[in-house]
Amino acid sequence: MAEEKPTVFIIDDDPSIRKSLLRLLRSFGFEAETFDSAEEYLERERYQGTGCIVLDVRMPGIDGLALQNELNKADYTMPVIFVTAHGNIPMSVEAMKKGAVDFLPKPFDDNEFLQAVNRAVETDRTAKIRFAGTREILRRIQRLTPREQEVLRYVVSGMPNKQIAFRLGIAEKTVKAHRGRIMKKLEIDSLPELTRLAEKAGIQPL
Amino acid sequence: MAEEKPTVFIIDDDPSIRKSLLRLLRSFGFEAETFDSAEEYLERERYQGTGCIVLDVRMPGIDGLALQNELNKADYTMPVIFVTAHGNIPMSVEAMKKGAVDFLPKPFDDNEFLQAVNRAVETDRTAKIRFAGTREILRRIQRLTPREQEVLRYVVSGMPNKQIAFRLGIAEKTVKAHRGRIMKKLEIDSLPELTRLAEKAGIQPL
DNA sequence: AGTCGCATTAGACCAAAGTCCACTATACAC
DNA sequence: GTGTATAGTGGACTTTGGTCTAATGCGACT
Numbered sequence: 001m002a003e004e005k006p007t008v009f010i011i012d013d014d015p016s017i018r019k020s021l022l023r024l025l026r027s028f029g030f031e032a033e034t035f036d037s038a039e040e041y042l043e044r045e046r047y048q049g050t051g052c053i054v055l056d057v058r059m060p061g062i063d064g065l066a067l068q069n070e071l072n073k074a075d076y077t078m079p080v081i082f083v084t085a086h087g088n089i090p091m092s093v094e095a096m097k098k099g100a101v102d103f104l105p106k107p108f109d110d111n112e113f114l115q116a117v118n119r120a121v122e123t124d125r126t127a128k129i130r131f132a133g134t135r136e137i138l139r140r141i142q143r144l145t146p147r148e149q150e151v152l153r154y155v156v157s158g159m160p161n162k163q164i165a166f167r168l169g170i171a172e173k174t175v176k177a178h179r180g181r182i183m184k185k186l187e188i189d190s191l192p193e194l195t196r197l198a199e200k201a202g203i204q205p206l
Numbered sequence: 207m208a209e210e211k212p213t214v215f216i217i218d219d220d221p222s223i224r225k226s227l228l229r230l231l232r233s234f235g236f237e238a239e240t241f242d243s244a245e246e247y248l249e250r251e252r253y254q255g256t257g258c259i260v261l262d263v264r265m266p267g268i269d270g271l272a273l274q275n276e277l278n279k280a281d282y283t284m285p286v287i288f289v290t291a292h293g294n295i296p297m298s299v300e301a302m303k304k305g306a307v308d309f310l311p312k313p314f315d316d317n318e319f320l321q322a323v324n325r326a327v328e329t330d331r332t333a334k335i336r337f338a339g340t341r342e343i344l345r346r347i348q349r350l351t352p353r354e355q356e357v358l359r360y361v362v363s364g365m366p367n368k369q370i371a372f373r374l375g376i377a378e379k380t381v382k383a384h385r386g387r388i389m390k391k392l393e394i395d396s397l398p399e400l401t402r403l404a405e406k407a408g409i410q411p412l
Numbered sequence: 413a414g415t416c417g418c419a420t421t422a423g424a425c426c427a428a429a430g431t432c433c434a435c436t437a438t439a440c441a442c
Numbered sequence: 443g444t445g446t447a448t449a450g451t452g453g454a455c456t457t458t459g460g461t462c463t464a465a466t467g468c469g470a471c472t
Contacts, residue, residue, distance in 0.1 A: 087295055093308065105296070158399050170420070170421085179460080189364065192364045192397065192400075199405065205399075351449085353450095354448095366429090368428080377451055380449075
């Protein structure tokens with residue numbers, strides 16, 4: 001597969017900043033897109049790939065910090081770099097507490113900006129990889145029938161088939177049958193593996 | 207058991223600050239101790255309970271940010287709150303990136319200070335609880351003999367006893383004997399539980 | 413009405429795991 | 443020496459787990 005370029009989303013109401021950052025990023029091999037307001041970004045952008053957001057704090061309408069709040073609420077995990085000409089310490093601390101990867105007061109030089117972007121993209125990449133793993137597991141577990149998921153829960157709790165059968169009011173044979181299908185569907189062949197899958201999927205024992 | 211008061215360590219070269227913060231914290235039910243330099247803190251303090259550090263950035267000798275670096279390097283996980291009269295944004299961002307829970311420019315009011323301390327102590331408390339769990343598990347697993355740990359590794363990889371025996375060049379009976387002792391020593395009674403313990407202890411399958 | 417997926421079960425086996433007891437052999441400590 | 447911990451083994455069983463085949467009942471979709 002072709003190497004996907006990471007995409008940087010620049011949200012700033014100052015056209016000259018947008019333009020210069022855009023040029024800078026593109027010249028260093030990033031994809032980049034610009035938005036002149038938080039609203040525009042929220043409307044237009046549904047990007048799912050890897051990248052980061054460069055966000056001006058002070059903007060008309062929804063400001064940068066408010067946008068960050070929105071994205072957090074929506075579990076939108078793309079890393080955010082703040083840039084601003086009118087920042088102060090409490091503002092930067094607040095942004096960092098909420099998960100920003102960096103906060104750059106304008107003016108900043110190209111180098112520190114690019115470093116921040118690289119860090120942010122790297123953060124996003126590893127987060128996406130980690131998440132993709134557990135999402136794939138969840139996907140597979142959700143292909144199990146409700147009954148199978150129920151049995152799975154008891155199994156990873158360490159209960160013997162006989163007891164599982166008793167609790168569910170069914171025959172031990174049936175539990176075995178479910179177990180067999182669970183293992184086949186999840187394409188695994190050992191109880192420890194099953195336990196780890198369930199663990200990653202957030203299935204609690206008992 | 208008696209409720210342990212959290213302890214706050216105040217590190218600041220300004221005696222009047224030390225004194226006022228000390229009084230404030232004590233009046234709100236915290237234990238608190240003061241240090242007039244990072245060096246003094248490093249020499250004197252080996253506190254293991256729950257609490258946090260209030261750290262001045264600008265100090266003669268080792269400054270606050272340098273001390274934070276030292277503590278991080280030593281895996282000393284007590285949360286740090288920075289306070290400073292001569293801060294700027296890059297400084298605060300740097301501190302936050304390195305894990306500070308807050309960064310307060312002087313002057314700050316009592317209320318926001320206390321809020322920060324509470325947050326920090328809470329952070330420490332939950333971190334300590336989480337860590338205590340895995341440490342206890344590690345302790346128990348390390349009481350297993352080397353051979354038992356070896357067998358454990360194969361078991362949680364999902365290998366049947368017969369294969370484990372083959373790989374170790376021993377009889378299947380012996381593997382069973384080890385398994386039995388492992389389960390007894392760890393005081394558990396199911397393979398899924400064993401798998402989870404091993405997982406938390408960082409034992410990799412295969 | 414027919415077909416599918418789901419849940420359920422039985423019978424017949426076989427393989428794997430666990431238990432109890434006894435025995436041997438190191439190695440290290442007191 | 444006499445212990446104590448670790449490691450390895452065998453016999454004799456019991457309990458669990460897993461597989462294959464075959465079958466039944468139910469609800470949903472066509």
